[in-house]
Amino acid sequence: MPAFRDFNFKLLVIEQLMYGDETLTPAFSIDECLRAKGITDPQRYAFDNDLAYTVLDEARAHFEALEISEELLATVDTLVLDGGLQVYCECSPVWDGEDGLFDVGSLDDLDLLPNLRLISGAQDCGMGTLFKEEVLAARGIVSD
Secondary structure, three states: OOOOOOHHHHHHHHHHHHHHOOOOOOOOOHHHHHHOOOOOOHHHHHHHOOOOOOOOHHHHHHHHHOOOOHHHHOOOOEEEOOOOOHHHHHHOOOOOOOOOOOOOOOOHHHHHOOOOOEEEOOOOOOOOOOOOHHHHHOOOOEEO
16 A cells, blocks of 8 residues: 555545545544544544643544555545645644644655646645645646
8 A cells, every 4th residue: 555655635535535535445534533532522622631732642542543555545636725625624623724733744645646637726825835836737637
């Protein structure tokens, strides 16, 4: 199985496959995960344990261990950068999108997505300096 180097880039791919296309199943739910531990209110849990603006350990462990086949990765033709992604809600139930918690730090994982053609929202979320149009264009990827 291909290995991701940037956790936040992997989250973008998971967003597309798990919550967008619904081809990576089952969909992870932090509510269900915490409920199995007897925690009924993920937001209160995060606030009470000083975890409000972090990735909860349960979500990080799940998503880091999640294996995505090359065949499934080959189906990804679009990635969306947006503070309101479902995968971010599953990682950090009270995150407000106002910090760099989910900023992608490297584009090394682009090699894992041979059919990626569009990255949407890079400029809007302040990631334009990383997702430079000339770098993407050299790979046949458009950024809007």
